[in-house]
Amino acid sequence: MARPRSPGRSRGGRVSDDAGEAYDGRTTEQRGDWVLSRLEVADIGKDEARRARRLLADAELHGHKYAIHALLAVVARQQ
Structure with missing residues (x-):
């Protein structure tokens, strides 16, 4: 599971399950890296x-x- 470190850009929430959908063909690799850098992985x-x-x-x-x-x-x- 991934969760944003800072709630400021996460629409008010702190838990996210869509890190795997960071690439859709319209985003750059740098943008994807930035998104992933903002995540913290929670152990399940x-x-x-x-x-x-x-x-x-x-x-x-x-x-x-x-x-x-x-x-x-x-x-x-x-x-």
């Missing part, structure tokens, strides 16, 4: 996975889309 371990699984079960949701959102929620709660 078994405890976080278990918490995310519980969130999904409580909400009666399943699937990779919701799994990613649940992991982001767990990381956000830790901050």
Whole structure:
């Protein structure tokens, strides 16, 4: 998981899951490097996975889309 170091340019949030989509053909490599330099990687371990699984079960949701959102929620709660 990646999260911006500074919330100033992150639309008010601190957690991001879109660092892998930094290249779309319209941006330069330097711009991509700048974006990546602003990120901090958060470790996801078994405890976080278990918490995310519980969130999904409580909400009666399943699937990779919701799994990613649940992991982001767990990381956000830790901050």
